[in-house]
Amino acid sequence: MGALSTPKLIGLDDYVPVVGQAEIDEMRAVAACLEGRTVKMVNSTAMGGGVAEILNRLVPLMADVGVPTRWDIITGGDDFFAVTKGFHNALHGAAYEPTPQAFEIFRACQQQNLASLRFEEDFVVIHDPQPIGLVEARDQKPAHWVWRCHIDVSRPHPEVWNFLVQYMKRYDAMMISSPSFTRALPIHQYLWYPSIDPLSQKNQELEPEFIRETLERFQINPKRRILTQVSRFDRLKDPLGVIKAYKLVRKYTDCQLVLAGGGAKDDPEGGQVLAEVQEAAGNDPDIHILDLPPWSALEINALQRASTIVLQKSLQEGFGLTVTEALWKKKPVVASAVGGIPLQVIHKLTGMLAHSVEGTAYQIRYLLSHPAIAQRLGEMGHEHVKENFLVTRNLKRYLLLFLALSGAAR
Numbered sequence: 337m338g339a340l341s342t343p344k345l346i347g348l349d350d351y352v353p354v355v356g357q358a359e360i361d362e363m364r365a366v367a368a369c370l371e372g373r374t375v376k377m378v379n380s381t382a383m384g385g386g387v388a389e390i391l392n393r394l395v396p397l398m399a400d401v402g403v404p405t406r407w408d409i410i411t412g413g414d415d416f417f418a419v420t421k422g423f424h425n426a427l428h429g430a431a432y433e434p435t436p437q438a439f440e441i442f443r444a445c446q447q448q449n450l451a452s453l454r455f456e457e458d459f460v461v462i463h464d465p466q467p468i469g470l471v472e473a474r475d476q477k478p479a480h481w482v483w484r485c486h487i488d489v490s491r492p493h494p495e496v497w498n499f500l501v502q503y504m505k506r507y508d509a510m511m512i513s514s515p516s517f518t519r520a521l522p523i524h525q526y527l528w529y530p531s532i533d534p535l536s537q538k539n540q541e542l543e544p545e546f547i548r549e550t551l552e553r554f555q556i557n558p559k560r561r562i563l564t565q566v567s568r569f570d571r572l573k574d575p576l577g578v579i580k581a582y583k584l585v586r587k588y589t590d591c592q593l594v595l596a597g598g599g600a601k602d603d604p605e606g607g608q609v610l611a612e613v614q615e616a617a618g619n620d621p622d623i624h625i626l627d628l629p630p631w632s633a634l635e636i637n638a639l640q641r642a643s644t645i646v647l648q649k650s651l652q653e654g655f656g657l658t659v660t661e662a663l664w665k666k667k668p669v670v671a672s673a674v675g676g677i678p679l680q681v682i683h684k685l686t687g688m689l690a691h692s693v694e695g696t697a698y699q700i701r702y703l704l705s706h707p708a709i710a711q712r713l714g715e716m717g718h719e720h721v722k723e724n725f726l727v728t729r730n731l732k733r734y735l736l737l738f739l740a741l742s743g744a745a746r
Contacts, residue, residue, distance in 0.1 A: 346535055348400045348728075354534050355728050363728070366735045367401035373738065375405040376457040380420070380466035382409050383630035384598060385568065386530060386657040387463050387486055393533040393727050394734070403735070408453055410467045416445040418604050420466045423500070426493035427465065428572060428652040434495055442499075446470060455479065459738050462507075471506045480741040484511045486530065487654040488675040489519060508741060513655040514676040526737065529679070530655045531730035532664060532721070537633035539664055542641060550638035554594075556624055561591040561704060564643040566636055566658045567650075569597045569609040569627070574649045574672075577693050579616050579623065581649065584697035586622075589704050596626040596639055640665050645703055645710070649696050653677050660725050663687065663717030668710035670699045680725070686717040 352360055375398060379387050391407055398405035412420075419438045426432035446469030455473045462470055463484045474481050483504060489497070489512070497519075504510060504521055511528035512518060518525050532539055551558045563582060567573040575595050582593040595613060598606070610627055617623040628635060640646060646662035648671040655676035662669050663680060669687035671677045681687035688699040703710040 348397055348731075350535060351726075351728050354722070355726065359728060359732075363732050363735065364401055366732065366739065367403055370403050370735065370738055370742075373403060373459065373742070374457040375403060375459045375461065375734075375738070376455060377405060377407045377461050377463065378410065378453070378467050378470060379407075379463035380410055380412070380417075386655070389532075389536075389538075389657065390530055390727070390730070391463075393536060394531075394730060397727065397731050398734070401731070401735070403738075406457065410445075410449045410470070411452075412445045412449075412466070414604060415441050417466075421604055423465050423496050424487060425572070426496040427487055427489050427500075429488075429491040429493065430572075430652075432493050432496065434493075434499075439499055443469065446472070459741065461734075465500055468500060468503045471503050474506065480738070481507045482509045482511060482737070482741075483507045484528065485517065485654075486513060488514070488517060488652050490514075490516045490675075509737075511737075514679060516675075528733065529676075529725055529730070530657055530660070531725050531727045532657055532660045533727040534664060538637050539661060540637070542634070542638055546634070547638045547642050550635055551642055554624055554626060554639075556592060556594060556639075556642070558642060561589070561644040562594060562642055563591055563645050563647060563700065564594040564596065564639055565647040565649065566596045566640065566661075567648065569606045569613060571605070571609055572650060572652045573597075574651045575609070575613045576616050577651075577696070578647055578649050579613070580693045581647075581696040581700065582623070584694065585700050585704075589701060591644070591704070592622045592624065594624045594626065594639055594643070596624075596628055596636060598628045598630060598632070636661075637665075640667060643667055645670055645700055647696070647700075648672065648677065649690070649693075650674055650677065656680070659687075660721055663714070664721045666711075666714035666718045668703050668713045669717065670696055670703065672696075680720065681717075682720070685713070686720045687713055 377391055381388055395405045395407045419441050422432055450473055455476050460481045461484055464486050471481055509524040511526045565578050640662055646667045646669050648656050648659045650672050653675035659671055659680050669681055671681045673689040681689055683689040690696040690699050
């Protein structure tokens with residue numbers, strides 16, 4: 337399995353107008369202490385989902401500062417990704433009945449990938465449970481291994497968790513997205529926020545004409561209020577709950593609902609959930625269900641910028657980068673108080689939190705009737721993202737982590 341080729345992207349200096357020259361100079365100074373060191377990132381999909389988006393932007397920036405970084409993708413059959421989807425839901429606390437065959441399928445796929453991948457880098461970062469077993473290769477070369485857990489593991493299924501712990505214990509450290517995700521493990525655990533790229537197609541400024549044309553293409557009325565949730569069609573994102581909240585709001589206020597999402601190679605349930613959403617929407621002409629391909633960054637950007645309110649009514653959530661994207665665009669956000677979302681949506685300061693369908697509908701109605709408050713929340717949300725959740729901050733933290741692991745910081 338070869339490394340992914342990444343297109344030429346903008347360089348670190350292009351972020352000076354966003355974060356300032358001093359921040360860029362500091363990152364280059366830290367990176368200079370890692371001269372000659374190399375990094376490998378491994379995950380389960382090249383497109384679709386927040387992990388792939390982060391790595392698409394982070395890997396070229398690592399190379400820009402002089403720390404060569406290779407990005408590899410594991411391979412696996414439908415049976416493997418069905419198992420890991422079950423593991424994913426179980427780690428979020430969902431009901432799951434693992435079988436000995438499921439664990440064997442998982443082990444077998446780890447071995448297949450171990451046979452095709454090489455680990456010759458100084459630092460190896462493994463993302464999420466799908467490739468966690470690759471740590472068995474750490475004896476190939478003295479290296480520092482870190483497991484980046486992007487999901488909520490605060491209440492995991494005991495049997496699945498205990499199975500994966502055998503791998504976790506072999507890492508030097510674990511990176512988690514919220515303090516509530518910490519677990520009793522004999523390794524270091526670091527609080528590690530995901531990030532967005534303010535200069536990417538999904539987050540860059542757009543011309544009003546393009547936004548209008550996008551709405552027209554999807555037959556969305558730009559003159560009426562728009563509620564939007566952008567996410568994979570996944571039960572944990574609760575798109576059916578979003579539809580219920582919208583219907584409650586529609587009893588009192590005219591608005592439209594946009595559910596924009598897609599799938600990923602490692603998520604085999606997407607098609608079934610999409611069908612359930614379409615059935616729940618019925619013939620309502622004001623519910624727009626958009627099954628978008630992974631390369632729809634500009635369209636998603638336009639939909640978020642056109643929205644009156646952006647929603648994220650997840651039942652469980654590791655972090656929720658779609659929340660970060662909306663806050664960056666100064667949009668008022670109504671989101672569930674789960675997982676890493678409250679780190680972004682500080683209630684009544686950078687957005688509004690809810691705990692139920694009815695609570696979500698209430699917060700939507702409140703913001704629709706108080707536009708000045710909605711605007712202020714959006715502005716505060718933007719500043720919160722700028723301070724904490726941009727790719728430049730993520731890059732800097734990786735560089736400092738590698739220094740700490742290597743002992744070069746001393």
